[in-house]
Amino acid sequence: MSESIPQRPRLTVLGTGYLGATHAVSMAELGYEVLGIDVDESKITKLADGQVPFHEPGLDEMLRRNLATGRLRFTTSYAEAADFGDVHFVCVGTPQKAGSLAADMRYVESAVVSLAPHLTRKALIVGKSTVPVGTAEWVEELVAQHAPAGIGVEVAWNPEFLREGFAVEDTLRPDRLVFGVKSDWAREMLENTYKGVYELGVAEDREVPTVVTDFPTAELVKVAANSYLATKISFINAMAEVSEVAGADVTQLARAIGYDVRIGNKFLRAGVGFGGGCLPKDIRAFQARAEELGVGHALRFLSEVDQINTRRREKAVELTAELVGELAGARIGVLGATFKPNSDDVRDSPAVAVTKLLAEAGAQVTVYDPQGIDNARRALPTVAYATSSVDAIRDADAVVVLTEWEEFRHADPVALGKVVTHRRVVDGRNCLDPAEWRAAGWEYRGMGRA
């Protein structure tokens, strides 16, 4: 059987956004020949020219290195992709559908339907995008309808767990791999596809656990993981809500419960909550899919998780209003726009949402973010943007920290205190040291800290 399985399959990556571009570059780094394809021509032109169209630490240099070897190329031609690849990774977006909780599957459909008619030999189509359970079966049907008969194209699901900001590291050194397959051929094909990842693990004396399973389990693993993470964040934020009225300090509470290894201290920081292109839309799509399957009741808690998350954004606005008295006309310096540090991603960013609420309440807001300003300006053009922390907070009546960039965590409260009108700070990420800021004369408000 293994004669028909290439030792180093040639890979295509359909959709070269945050996930796809990282995957394409990282797999080339491991020695594979990779062809990335996207319908966005400007993205492909940039990538082919050695520019990553978003901020991801380490990716730029790795892209240029692998373009130079010739192992990594980019195209907009599906015919070329079909001709080139043994394994085709589907990495297109699955955003929330307008007016619904469900995922919009049109990009997955268009990628598969664009590729399939051009295929001329046996190949494996591997879904990586985060999708509703049942998608792999549907992709199989699309392939049966659109690929030439009798060439034996197969489908597999291989969800991706990378974190923006650590995307390269997570791709080269994943915590685990999950293969949803229906045949030994598909499993062996994936094993060969990830041989480079396994070899790196062996070289570093580190295991790469692999779960080989069926389609629905593989699809569910991803949304289950994200639901768990979102729930953990909302749990500690619910504790923050209670702490606020009970006079407790949620950061000490989190530290104390986090010592219990069954709970653990990760993802237990109270603040303005989760955001980004994944967690919010994934927990919503999961609820929508569970409703369709008649088990909506099982996931009703995810609606609470979502609401707790939204309330924290409003809380940050409330704390700011408390500090300045009247938001209308107040000058607010906002530090942070991205949904988390080390990324330029502002999709469903709590920082942008809070900024918008502040501006809607009549505040004059100026925002600074180390990487996210261009994207933030597109998402929220109505506020002012600065090119440094100092410029954003100059003459401010209050400073609001909404993304825990290193630069903000280590800011000097004495120096910053000299440029503001009033030393008032809302720490929306509980990432500052209240004692240090208070000692420098600042009125400090954190999340869940009485």
Ligand code: NAD
């Ligand atoms: P993205 O919006 O950055 O990228 C999607 C890309 O797909 C875009 O460049 C778009 O032009 C392209 N595209 C759309 N239709 C296409 C088609 N027919 N053919 C080729 N390209 C097409 O999205 P992303 O953040 O990379 O997410 C992609 C998927 O990966 C989503 O399902 C997401 O949930 C999942 N995911 C993302 C992350 C992450 O950290 N961003 C992590 C794990 C999983």
